[in-house]
Amino acid sequence: KAGVTQTPRYLIKTRGQQVTLSCSPISGHRSVSWYQQTPGQGLQFLFEYFSETQRNKGNFPGRFSGRQFSNSRSEMNVSTLELGDSALYLCASSSDGSSGNTIYFGEGSWLTVV
């Protein structure tokens, strides 16, 4: 069974640009969540989608957005990039999204903003 797939794996962007990251969850999983990991702040929750609906959102500015498609694949977008957005962006999937479900991470997308 294939794991969580994230693309692209590495990317470099310039301040002010925007970026779109993609995530394909484990087959059969309907919940997709996104996390940002930085050395200073650790792993922080961005948002979570289930059946194309955003159910939870973390404390990030509106420049961070996401969506989920009918096939459960998800994308997140960051607009007007800032240097501080440089981070590892992790997508995680779980089966039905109920409380107590385990989340499984993809390999992540390494974003560098210059």
Next chain:
Amino acid sequence: QKEVEQNSGPLSVPEGAIASLNCTYSDRVSQSFFWYRQYSGKSPELIMSIYSNGDKEDGRFTAQLNKASQYVSLLIRDSQPSDSATYLCAVNTDNFNKFYFGSGTKLNVKP
């Protein structure tokens, strides 16, 4: 106040010893608890989950949960150099898949 706290380490143990990793959390309604291992430059991988008070064993790993003390721990028996990684404690406060992560404890197992 951080929701999940861990000692950042590094925690150094000799090969074959028991490594003990600790985690405290602030939200009393937390329902689910997880330990993830993260190698440098890699993504977190699940080691164990625990939901009820007491111990849960899986091979060389034992997770311990004490909800009254808001405390979770992970014991690694017969530590191996390949166990050297950062261990992340995660808590789910029953808000579906919004997990709170600790900052991680770096473990070094010396041959």
